Amino acid sequence: MTEFLQQLINGLAFGSILALIAIGYTMVYGILRFINFAHGDIFMLGAFAGFYLAPKIAALIPLPSIAGTLVVLGISMALCAGLGGLIERLAYRPLRKRPKLTVLITAIGVSLFIEYAGQFFFGAAPKKFPDILPVWQVTRIGGLSLNSNQLVVLGVSLVLLLALRFIVLKTKIGTAMRAVSFNPEAAALMGVNTDHVISFTFALGSALAAAAGILWAINYPSIDPLMGILPGLKAFVAAVLGGIGSLPGAALGGIIIGVTETLVSGYISSTYRDAIAFAVLILILLVKPSGLLGKKEIEKV
Amino acid sequence: MLEIKNLTVNYGAICALHGIFLSVPAGSIVTLIGSNGAGKTTTLKAISGLLRPNSGEILYAGRNIAGLPPHAIVAGGLSHVPEGRMIFANLSVRENLQMGAYLVRDKKAMRQELEFVFATFPRLQERERQIAGTLSGGEQQMLAIGRALMSQPKFLMLDEPSLGLAPLLVKTIFEKIVEINRARGLTILLVEQNANRALEISQFGYVLETGKITLQDNAATLRQNPQVRSAYLGGG
Ligand SMILES: Nc1ncnc2c1ncn2[C@@H]1O[C@H](COP(=O)(O)OP(=O)(O)OP(=O)(O)O)[C@@H](O)[C@H]1O
Ligand SMILES: [Mg+2]
Numbered sequence: 001m002t003e004f005l006q007q008l009i010n011g012l013a014f015g016s017i018l019a020l021i022a023i024g025y026t027m028v029y030g031i032l033r034f035i036n037f038a039h040g041d042i043f044m045l046g047a048f049a050g051f052y053l054a055p056k057i058a059a060l061i062p063l064p065s066i067a068g069t070l071v072v073l074g075i076s077m078a079l080c081a082g083l084g085g086l087i088e089r090l091a092y093r094p095l096r097k098r099p100k101l102t103v104l105i106t107a108i109g110v111s112l113f114i115e116y117a118g119q120f121f122f123g124a125a126p127k128k129f130p131d132i133l134p135v136w137q138v139t140r141i142g143g144l145s146l147n148s149n150q151l152v153v154l155g156v157s158l159v160l161l162l163a164l165r166f167i168v169l170k171t172k173i174g175t176a177m178r179a180v181s182f183n184p185e186a187a188a189l190m191g192v193n194t195d196h197v198i199s200f201t202f203a204l205g206s207a208l209a210a211a212a213g214i215l216w217a218i219n220y221p222s223i224d225p226l227m228g229i230l231p232g233l234k235a236f237v238a239a240v241l242g243g244i245g246s247l248p249g250a251a252l253g254g255i256i257i258g259v260t261e262t263l264v265s266g267y268i269s270s271t272y273r274d275a276i277a278f279a280v281l282i283l284i285l286l287v288k289p290s291g292l293l294g295k296k297e298i299e300k301v
Numbered sequence: 302m303l304e305i306k307n308l309t310v311n312y313g314a315i316c317a318l319h320g321i322f323l324s325v326p327a328g329s330i331v332t333l334i335g336s337n338g339a340g341k342t343t344t345l346k347a348i349s350g351l352l353r354p355n356s357g358e359i360l361y362a363g364r365n366i367a368g369l370p371p372h373a374i375v376a377g378g379l380s381h382v383p384e385g386r387m388i389f390a391n392l393s394v395r396e397n398l399q400m401g402a403y404l405v406r407d408k409k410a411m412r413q414e415l416e417f418v419f420a421t422f423p424r425l426q427e428r429e430r431q432i433a434g435t436l437s438g439g440e441q442q443m444l445a446i447g448r449a450l451m452s453q454p455k456f457l458m459l460d461e462p463s464l465g466l467a468p469l470l471v472k473t474i475f476e477k478i479v480e481i482n483r484a485r486g487l488t489i490l491l492v493e494q495n496a497n498r499a500l501e502i503s504q505f506g507y508v509l510e511t512g513k514i515t516l517q518d519n520a521a522t523l524r525q526n527p528q529v530r531s532a533y534l535g536g537g
Contacts, residue, residue, distance in 0.1 A: 172399075172403070175392065175396050175399060175400060176400070176403065178389070178391055178392060178396075179389045179392060179400050181391075182389045182390065182391045182392070183387055183389065185351055185371075185383070185387065186383065186387035186388075186389065187389075187400070188350075188351065188370070188371035188372060189349060189351070189371055189375065189380075189381050189383060189387075189449075190375065190400045190401055190403045190404075190448070190452065191371075191372045191375035191376060191403045191404035191452060192372060192400070192403055193370070193372045194372075
């Protein structure tokens, strides 16, 4: 029982990181109806931003510390938000009126570009992510040892997801995001500059991916320029599983994949751990083709 | 207030508007009638910036707005109720109205506008929290018009507001259009298939046929025109 709880917490922590990434896929899909395959690489850049920032921050705020971690997290998120907006501006906006396939192939190109540029600038060899967060072992509750890192991952993810929910549902720009995703022409007639809203969406998704990168690196401190590929793919699967375009769906999909993968590799076999996400996806899509919380949608003209 | 000169719009190789001239004086209601595919929607979309004209001028309050992006045109006080209403079905009635006031910074002005819309269409107030996609067709049309009013326009374009509505509601919608025109001195360009009703409330009318203006006259005269009567007024 305690072991199960332990695994469950591991799974939730992993799942909430996937959820943070999955949100970016689903938001961009919701607005532009295409999959931004370069999104996983923003996750990687988030981790590397933290890697290079940590020593600089340490000069101002002693590390490891909670305050320092939050500063590293905040700056990495801001940097990646800017970068996400820039990628949209340079790579995707010029293709706005082109077929979706063109944009999709461009996204794959952007992804490869970031990965190779990463290898060039950061080096291909894995790097050790610095210890920015103080680790303390939360008291064992009946043999259950809670690693503080995982609680931080869970806590920070929860706060970020709630913040996102607030932005999307309660603010003006969030309402505009929902309006643009429903009908960009009508939103433009309201005076919305749709390009700004699209940039904002990329920035927001990228900030969350960067946060996921930092949280990931705190837990698995070996980072490399290709580290975004697999989590990116799994988060994409999570977004589809939850119903692409649906924000709660992306969060739920991330949690489901994270928990299932952790439990299956803990109890059954870890040989196929990377295939588990896809197995879950196939099962759920067989029962519900639009994903768990997805709406059936007629392809728009 | 609006002056269109030699406006041409193409969809790829297809020419939808062949150099039309049209003018809407301040404070008036002008109707544009024409059969399906004549180019009425194309005309409105070119004015509101959803389509880029290939040539010609669209002078709004003396300024050429041809080719500007839609958000810049709305900012100038021009509001377009599109064909098919295009309300945001995923947002509540209130959020739809808030989107209409997207460019209105002044909170107080926005509240006043909301009051005006609710006074004009009390039904919308009753349904404030409802998801707009679940409104009836007539309510959706009221919402589309209300939403367009939220931007505090000086010039309003309506694309077939009576489409698909029951006769009684059609009557209400036309009454509201007159009311808005009078109460706010709002200039209106109306596109309608329901030509008789539309000309009844207008001062001036244009007939568009396959991308060309073929007739233009005072609304009352146009209603008596035998050609118009047989083609658009069903002999009535
Ligand atoms: N996106 C488009 N691509 C190509 N052709 C188009 C497009 N939109 C409209 N057209 C064509 O342009 C012409 C004018 O269309 P428009 O929608 O302006 O007509 P309308 O007068 O509004 O008709 P209706 O009364 O049926 O709404 C039509 O022949 C139509 O087929
Ligand atoms: Mg039309």
